[in-house]
Amino acid sequence: MRHQHDHDFEHDVEGFATVLAGELPGHWTVDHREHAxxxxxxxxxxxxxxxxxVADAIARHPLGHDAILARDDGTRxxxxxxxxxxxxxxxxxxxPPLPPAAFEGVREPDGVVVPADPFAAADAVATGLLPRYEAALAQVQDNAARLNSRTPVTLTWVGPDLHxxxxxxxxxxxxxxxxxxxxSDTGHTFVLNGDDTALQAQAVRAVGARLATHGTHLALRHPAPRTGPDTATATPVRHNRPAARVR
Structure with a gap:
C-alpha cells in the first residue's frame, strides 16, 4: 500500500532505498554504505x-554511497x-554467485533510471527490472546446471608426476x-613434472581455479595398485641323488 510523504529524497540514498524496499513485492532488507x-x-x-x-556511472564517477536491497529468495x-x-x-x-561460464550468451538485465519518488520507482523496478532479472537468472541457472553435469578433469599420480x-x-x-x-610421448596424456613439488602444487591450484571459470573441476586420484604375483609357497624341487655305496 502506498503512503503519502513529504520527504525530499534527493541525495538521500538510504531513505530512498528504505521506502523503495517497502514498496517492492516480498520482504527486503537494506544495507546502506558510505565509501571513503x-x-x-x-x-x-x-x-x-x-x-x-548503471555500469557507466559506477566506472566513471565517485558515487559516495549506495544501498543493497536483499530479498528472502536471494534477489539483490x-x-x-x-x-x-x-x-x-x-x-x-x-x-548471482555462479561460474562466469554460466553467464555466456545471457544478456544482462540492465538497470533502470528512476525518479526520486520511491513509489514511482517501485513500479518501474517491479514491472521492468525484476522481470528481466528473473528471466536472465533462469538462463544462467540452467547454464550452471549443465556445467555442473560435466565430467571433471582427472589428474592421476604416476610416480612424482601428474597425468x-x-x-x-x-x-x-x-x-x-x-x-x-x-x-606425453604417446600423446594420450598431458604430464606435469613433479621434480619441484612446490611448483607442481602451485600449478594444480591455478589449473583448478581456471577450470572453475569453465564450469568444471579437478579430480585427483592415485592409480589402482597392481596386483602382485601369487605369493603361495613354492614346492621345493627335489634332486635325486645316487644311492650311497656300501662298502
Whole structure:
C-alpha cells in the first residue's frame, strides 16, 4: 500500500532505498554504505549486472554511497544516486554467485533510471527490472546446471608426476599447457613434472581455479595398485641323488 510523504529524497540514498524496499513485492532488507574511496565503491558494486547506464556511472564517477536491497529468495538490487542528476536514482540487479561460464550468451538485465519518488520507482523496478532479472537468472541457472553435469578433469599420480587425459576440450588443453603440462610421448596424456613439488602444487591450484571459470573441476586420484604375483609357497624341487655305496 502506498503512503503519502513529504520527504525530499534527493541525495538521500538510504531513505530512498528504505521506502523503495517497502514498496517492492516480498520482504527486503537494506544495507546502506558510505565509501571513503573509489576502491570501496568498486568492491561493493563489482557484481552489478548491468552493461548500460548503471555500469557507466559506477566506472566513471565517485558515487559516495549506495544501498543493497536483499530479498528472502536471494534477489539483490543495487541502488545509488545518478551523477549530475539530483532528482534521479539508479537501480540495478546484482548477479548471482555462479561460474562466469554460466553467464555466456545471457544478456544482462540492465538497470533502470528512476525518479526520486520511491513509489514511482517501485513500479518501474517491479514491472521492468525484476522481470528481466528473473528471466536472465533462469538462463544462467540452467547454464550452471549443465556445467555442473560435466565430467571433471582427472589428474592421476604416476610416480612424482601428474597425468591428465588428452581427451578434453581445446579450452581445457589450453589451461593445462599454460600451467606447465606437456604432451606425453604417446600423446594420450598431458604430464606435469613433479621434480619441484612446490611448483607442481602451485600449478594444480591455478589449473583448478581456471577450470572453475569453465564450469568444471579437478579430480585427483592415485592409480589402482597392481596386483602382485601369487605369493603361495613354492614346492621345493627335489634332486635325486645316487644311492650311497656300501662298502
Amino acid at each position: 574511496n573509489r576502491a570501496e565503491q568498486m568492491n561493493r558494486a563489482g557484481a552489478v549486472w548491468d552493461m548500460d547506464t 538490487l543495487y541502488v545509488t544516486g545518478r551523477p549530475s542528476h539530483e532528482d534521479d536514482f539508479l537501480v540495478a540487479a546484482i548477479a 591428465a587425459t588428452a581427451d578434453v576440450s581445446e579450452a581445457v588443453r589450453t589451461v593445462l599447457t599454460e600451467h606447465g603440462f606437456v604432451p
